[in-house]
Amino acid sequence: MNAPDTPTDTAPGIGQNATDRSRKLVEVKNLKLYFPVYGGLLRRHVGDVKAVDDVSFDIYEGETLGIVGESGCGKSTCGRAVLRLYELTEGSVRIAGEDIATLSPEKLRRKRPSMQMVFQDPQASLNPRMTVASIIGEPLDEHTDWSRARKLERIYELMDAVGLNRDYANRYPHAFSGGQRQRIGIARALALNPRFIVCDEPIAALDVSIQAQVVNLLEELQEQFGLTYMFISHDLSMVRHIADRVAVMYLGKIVELAPVSMLYESPLHPYTEALLSAVPEADPFTETHKERVVLKGDVPSPSNPPKGCNFCTRCPKVMEICRQFEPPVREHRPGQFAACHLYEETRTAGTSGVTRSEHNETSVQQGEDA
Numbered sequence: 001m002n003a004p005d006t007p008t009d010t011a012p013g014i015g016q017n018a019t020d021r022s023r024k025l026v027e028v029k030n031l032k033l034y035f036p037v038y039g040g041l042l043r044r045h046v047g048d049v050k051a052v053d054d055v056s057f058d059i060y061e062g063e064t065l066g067i068v069g070e071s072g073c074g075k076s077t078c079g080r081a082v083l084r085l086y087e088l089t090e091g092s093v094r095i096a097g098e099d100i101a102t103l104s105p106e107k108l109r110r111k112r113p114s115m116q117m118v119f120q121d122p123q124a125s126l127n128p129r130m131t132v133a134s135i136i137g138e139p140l141d142e143h144t145d146w147s148r149a150r151k152l153e154r155i156y157e158l159m160d161a162v163g164l165n166r167d168y169a170n171r172y173p174h175a176f177s178g179g180q181r182q183r184i185g186i187a188r189a190l191a192l193n194p195r196f197i198v199c200d201e202p203i204a205a206l207d208v209s210i211q212a213q214v215v216n217l218l219e220e221l222q223e224q225f226g227l228t229y230m231f232i233s234h235d236l237s238m239v240r241h242i243a244d245r246v247a248v249m250y251l252g253k254i255v256e257l258a259p260v261s262m263l264y265e266s267p268l269h270p271y272t273e274a275l276l277s278a279v280p281e282a283d284p285f286t287e288t289h290k291e292r293v294v295l296k297g298d299v300p301s302p303s304n305p306p307k308g309c310n311f312c313t314r315c316p317k318v319m320e321i322c323r324q325f326e327p328p329v330r331e332h333r334p335g336q337f338a339a340c341h342l343y344e345e346t347r348t349a350g351t352s353g354v355t356r357s358e359h360n361e362t363s364v365q366q367g368e369d370a
């Protein structure tokens with residue numbers, strides 16, 4: 001498929017099919033996104049909902065970073081903040097070296113083609129009054145001055161790429177199944193040849209039988225076009241399938257970040273352990289006999305998080321220190337970061353259950369540079 005000559009900053013010669021570990025495409029530093037709460041007769045500012053609270057991570061060129069966590073943990077808000085669909089409260093988001101948090105509206109508009117989003121609900125994200133061709137072609141109308149014939153050619157190319165029959169170009173969204181609608185949404189996201197796509201629960205609204213098709217399509221497109229994904233989902237099995245690394249979020253913070261094999265085979269954080277214990281196993285014997293971690297209580301309000309560790313009100317391994325001090329994010333194994341006092345304690349006692357002899361006190365981001 002030909003790349004459109006739109007003002008994208010697609011780098012030539014990006015190694016397709018593989019993560020380029022030498023190049024960070026997305027660098028998120030100390031990202032905070034608070035929604036103010038107003039109360040009283042005078043509508044005074046009485047607090048904030050801390051939807052995303054001091055989050056740092058990088059995404060490498062060609063990589064898929066999975067973001068998992070319960071509903072309300074801030075993962076979708078984080079994805080939207082990374083694309084600056086919300087104004088950031090604090091922090092920076094650099095995409096291809098450019099801090100999008102400080103861009104003027106016009107510069108941000110010119111940057112948009114290189115960073116796109118696939119939305120959760122294909123039904124809600126497609127205008128029912130527009131045909132498939134006009135939906136897919138909308139970004140081309142906005143960002144190019146191409147002739148009608150050239151746009152149509154590009155629309156057909158995109159329909160081919162996502163597996164939609166060209167004969168459907170003049171049909172309306174209601175004529176399609178959920179999976180086909182999501183293909184339309186993916187084609188629209190690809191229209192301007194982006195480098196980075198935030199996939200916000202792209203399979204959550206689909207039938208189970210269709211979910212694998214859409215995930216496989218995303219993988220094929222990543223290989224074909226050298227895309228970088230931030231894949232947000234609460235389906236840990238699907239994230240295991242598609243992601244290279246996974247970040248686990250709880251109450252607006254990243255509590256663990258690790259390569260997919262390490263996170264699923266030897267998680268460090270008690271919250272990750274609890275999430276993984278709830279994933280169904282294919283083998284009935286393993287499923288019957290595996291130990292489940294059942295978390296008690298509800299997720300605290302993000303407008304009033306607990307003191308110390310955010311997870312201390314539900315953690316089965318909680319200690320006294322957890323209620324006093326927030327645990328720092330540290331690299332406890334090469335590439336595996338977690339924020340938990342358990343490993344601070346064992347480290348101090350010299351009986352660390354983790355293998356790395358020397359731990360770096362560092363942010364997730366700094367550690368990734370190591």
Ligand code: SF4
Nearest residue numbers: 309312315322340341
């Ligand atoms: Fe549990 Fe304490 Fe670790 Fe938080 S810091 S996850 S409360 S053990």
